[in-house]
Amino acid sequence: MKKPLLLSALLSSLLVVGGCASQLTGDVYSRDQARAPQTVRLGTVESVRLVQIEGTKTVIGPAAGAAVGGIAGSGVGGGRGSAIATVVGAVAGGMVGAAAEEGITRSQGVEITVREDDGQTRAYVQQVSNNISFAPGDRVRILTVNGESRVTK
CATH class of the missing domain: 2.40.50.100 (RNA polymerase II/Efflux pump adaptor protein, barrel-sandwich hybrid domain)
Known part of the structure; x- marks a missing residue:
């Protein structure tokens, strides 16, 4: 039950990051530039x-990826193996999240x-x-x- 919710949170975070990316075309003005x-x-x-x-490189992509990876890793094995899998999952998830954010906003x-x-x-x-x-x-x-x-x- 938690994994689908977490995956939804990750995707929502990445969509927010994509939506926050500033427009760099010649025909879009920021509020500060308008007047x-x-x-x-x-x-x-x-x-x-x-x-x-x-693309952008904020903390949102790596943080969301680390959360998803950590939770996914925690489901692997038991005891000390689960703790190691949680850390490895969080690190790998953070790297994947950072790459996903940069790619989505490129x-x-x-x-x-x-x-x-x-x-x-x-x-x-x-x-x-x-x-x-x-x-x-x-x-x-x-x-x-x-x-x-x-x-x-």
């Missing part, structure tokens, strides 16, 4: 390439290299957007707010 003034620079896209943006990104009108060439990485795509030669705007930049058309 802040932005610096706008103009430029021309020189190149575009797909990249991976690594996203497809795009690296956009822009020759800005002031002569500077800079590369920007942001999450791929379904609404906006970039190609060499596109004229773009680089919006910077609170030290974070994004590329838009």
Whole structure:
């Protein structure tokens, strides 16, 4: 009875982690950015390439994995063997939970290299957007707010 409940708790925790992952596209703003003034620079896209943006690494994934692994391990054997299996299960579960969290929250990104009108060439990485795509030669705007930049058309 406890194992299904614990598995549900683990999956719920990982879904929460995935839901808390910030959007890194060029068309999503945080609450702090929404009303802040932005610096706008103009430029021309020189190149575009797909990249991976690594997922989050919080304590939730390893903690949930360790709990599930520890409980699963405690059901193995008896006495001292059960205690050892509990520790091994918790360690292995923590590692699996950490890997699962990072994998679930990993996203497809795009690296956009822009020759800005002031002569500077800079590369920007942001999450791929379904609404906006970039190609060499596109004229773009680089919006910077609170030290974070994004590329838009």
